[in-house]
Amino acid sequence: MSILKSREWVIISKQQLIIEKAVALYAQDGMASTSIQDITDACGISKGAFYLSFKSKDELLVAIFEHFLREIIGQFNCLLEKEMPVKEKLAHYFLLHFQLFEEKLPFISMFMKEQMNPINEQILNKFNYYNELSDKTTLALLKEVYGERIEPFQYDLLTTIKGILKGYSEFIVFHRQPYDFIHLSSTLIEKTDILVEYTTKTFLTEQLWQSKPRSMQEYSVTTFEVQEEVKRWQEVYKGHPIIEDTLSLIQDELQLAKPRPALLHGMMANLKQQDNLQWLALLLKQFTVQL
Amino acid sequence: MSILKSREWVIISKQQLIIEKAVALYAQDGMASTSIQDITDACGISKGAFYLSFKSKDELLVAIFEHFLREIIGQFNCLLEKEMPVKEKLAHYFLLHFQLFEEKLPFISMFMKEQMNPINEQILNKFNYYNELSDKTTLALLKEVYGERIEPFQYDLLTTIKGILKGYSEFIVFHRQPYDFIHLSSTLIEKTDILVEYTTKTFLTEQLWQSKPRSMQEYSVTTFEVQEEVKRWQEVYKGHPIIEDTLSLIQDELQLAKPRPALLHGMMANLKQQDNLQWLALLLKQFTVQL
DNA sequence: TTGACAACTGACTGATCAGTCATTATTATA
DNA sequence: TATAATAATGACTGATCAGTCAGTTGTCAA
Numbered sequence: 334m335s336i337l338k339s340r341e342w343v344i345i346s347k348q349q350l351i352i353e354k355a356v357a358l359y360a361q362d363g364m365a366s367t368s369i370q371d372i373t374d375a376c377g378i379s380k381g382a383f384y385l386s387f388k389s390k391d392e393l394l395v396a397i398f399e400h401f402l403r404e405i406i407g408q409f410n411c412l413l414e415k416e417m418p419v420k421e422k423l424a425h426y427f428l429l430h431f432q433l434f435e436e437k438l439p440f441i442s443m444f445m446k447e448q449m450n451p452i453n454e455q456i457l458n459k460f461n462y463y464n465e466l467s468d469k470t471t472l473a474l475l476k477e478v479y480g481e482r483i484e485p486f487q488y489d490l491l492t493t494i495k496g497i498l499k500g501y502s503e504f505i506v507f508h509r510q511p512y513d514f515i516h517l518s519s520t521l522i523e524k525t526d527i528l529v530e531y532t533t534k535t536f537l538t539e540q541l542w543q544s545k546p547r548s549m550q551e552y553s554v555t556t557f558e559v560q561e562e563v564k565r566w567q568e569v570y571k572g573h574p575i576i577e578d579t580l581s582l583i584q585d586e587l588q589l590a591k592p593r594p595a596l597l598h599g600m601m602a603n604l605k606q607q608d609n610l611q612w613l614a615l616l617l618k619q620f621t622v623q624l
Numbered sequence: 625m626s627i628l629k630s631r632e633w634v635i636i637s638k639q640q641l642i643i644e645k646a647v648a649l650y651a652q653d654g655m656a657s658t659s660i661q662d663i664t665d666a667c668g669i670s671k672g673a674f675y676l677s678f679k680s681k682d683e684l685l686v687a688i689f690e691h692f693l694r695e696i697i698g699q700f701n702c703l704l705e706k707e708m709p710v711k712e713k714l715a716h717y718f719l720l721h722f723q724l725f726e727e728k729l730p731f732i733s734m735f736m737k738e739q740m741n742p743i744n745e746q747i748l749n750k751f752n753y754y755n756e757l758s759d760k761t762t763l764a765l766l767k768e769v770y771g772e773r774i775e776p777f778q779y780d781l782l783t784t785i786k787g788i789l790k791g792y793s794e795f796i797v798f799h800r801q802p803y804d805f806i807h808l809s810s811t812l813i814e815k816t817d818i819l820v821e822y823t824t825k826t827f828l829t830e831q832l833w834q835s836k837p838r839s840m841q842e843y844s845v846t847t848f849e850v851q852e853e854v855k856r857w858q859e860v861y862k863g864h865p866i867i868e869d870t871l872s873l874i875q876d877e878l879q880l881a882k883p884r885p886a887l888l889h890g891m892m893a894n895l896k897q898q899d900n901l902q903w904l905a906l907l908l909k910q911f912t913v914q915l
Numbered sequence: 916t917t918g919a920c921a922a923c924t925g926a927c928t929g930a931t932c933a934g935t936c937a938t939t940a941t942t943a944t945a
Numbered sequence: 946t947a948t949a950a951t952a953a954t955g956a957c958t959g960a961t962c963a964g965t966c967a968g969t970t971g972t973c974a975a
Contacts, residue, residue, distance in 0.1 A: 364656065365656040369932075370933095381952095381954055390934090493788050500787020501827075520826065523824065537795070660962075672923060673924075920971105921970105922970080927967105928964090931960105931961085933958105935958080937957105938956105943948100
């Protein structure tokens with residue numbers, strides 16, 4: 334079963350349908366008080382059908398985290414790769430934070446609940462991995478904007494900015510109404526400018542920061558991983574004029590002993606046109622630089 | 625049953641024993657996977673005994689929130705009433721934040737999970753009430769330190785500082801080890817100073833802030849409320865040289881048609897000597913100013 | 916010592932729910 | 946149209962758990 338949303342090429346599989354309904358229910362009533370039956374009722378399918386898509390309730394939870402974290406990371410990465418004046422990019426970064434926050438609120442509120450208490454060890458690992466990825470890209474952006482001078486207090490700056498974003502996000506959650514996020518972004522730019530300009534004291538030294546338990550120190554993207562992700566989307570994009578062939582081309586290239594970076598790079602550009610392929614594009618990019 | 629901890633006069637009732645064990649288990653394994661049986665096993669009592677202290681599992685949850693939030697608010701209030709140079713007071717405020725954060729970590733991590741999804745309507749109300757109380761006292765402190773000039777952007781300043789505290793708290797949770805909180809506080813003072821000095825832009829206007837759903841607008845402390853709280857502690861402080869009589873004196877005074885503020889004020893001073901009576905002291909203070 | 920009262924116990928009940936599987940419906944193919 | 950293959954169903958099972966209550970133990974005053 335698949336659904337064609339509006340004019341965009343957004344087909345969702347039954348897995349995605351279950352994920353979306355489950356997130357909505359989890360966010361609404363809490364995970365503890367949402368049964369598989371509730372989820373399947375919301376999807377209009379039987380309980381047995383659920384177990385054709387997911388092996389267990391736990392596997393659903395892992396899939397939910399993967400799904401949303403990949404989309405969020407993908408969007409940020411897409412922004413950070415764009416060519417534009419650096420200050421403007423920082424403004425867009427803040428803006429995207431609040432836009433995604435609104436858009437993914439059901440997931441985020443569900444996520445915040447489980448954050449500290451991951452029943453699943455897998456989820457903790459994944460969270461750490463994505464969190465680190467996010468920190469790295471944010472730090473890179475800050476360096477791009479302010480240059481080397483932030484080096485001595487870069488981790489304090491990162492922690493402070495993440496905190497301020499959290500502070501405003503909480504206000505927004507507790508008091509839902511339409512906000513002028515562009516204006517909010519500009520006030521956050523001012524705060525960041527001020528902090529960069531006048532901060533002299535440091536708390537988070539390189540040593541303190543590095544003593545965090547590393548999760549991606551030795552992480553590298555495997556051919557298999559990319560192939561799996563490509564397969565996942567081939568099903569969804571069957572019939573799409575460009576993407577279908579792009580995915581096949583990538584699949585073929587990965588069969589070769591020495592995949593050609595140039596070809597993969599070109600295919601990446603195609604993938605970036607599609608909102609829900611940002612993660613695959615990022616994965617492919619990481620894979621390509623490893624070659 | 626009561627337990628005498630070290631040399632301090634810290635007697636805990638069975639209710640408190642259950643609360644503490646429950647919080648520890650909830651924080652460790654999550655609320656969903658902790659049964660009443662698990663809690664009573666941890667306490668060394670039978671399941672039936674649990675229901676002599678609490679009418680239901682939900683009532684336990686409410687009691688947990690009351691217990692910790694009162695203690696935390698009490699501590700902050702105690703600090704804010706102390707006479708000392710204002711900058712020093714702000715430093716102590718930051719310090720207390722991190723000290724309480726460490727001390728109450730099990731509760732806080734449990735709390736963060738349920739924050740967005742209060743099964744119990746009561747808990748949401750209580751949370752809003754205590755949160756507002758906290759915002760009010762923090763704003764008062766900031767005005768005490770920086771004066772009227774923060775007025776135009778006071779809510780932005782409050783939100784930013786709360787956020788920064790959150791940011792560092794999260795770092796600390798994700799990476800447990802001993803920290804120099806005094807140094808951390810001093811870096812936060814610097815950040816606050818800088819923000820107060822150079823901020824020009826405002827996002828959270830008076831109007832936006834005031835449109836938050838109010839919970840304590842018309843709130844006032846009733847005689848009954850104070851009496852109940854006094855009774856709760858009379859049991860615990862039976863035999864204590866000063867507190868036992870102090871509590872009786874308050875109880876007697878509240879019987880009168882016109883309780884004398886002077887007497888209550890004096891008794892408040894006695895209560896403030898005891899760590900776990902900070903909340904009662906605050907309650908009594910609010911009651912006294914209403915007279 | 917006795918009897919009355921409170922504190923405590925833990926087996927039991929009914930409800931909920933994850934996960935299974937024999938059966939039925941739908942689709943693809945020949 | 947007939948047959949095979951695949952998708953979907955929902956009644957059922959066993960496990961867990963909140964809350965109950967008939968019975969036991971402890972305490973204390975007379």
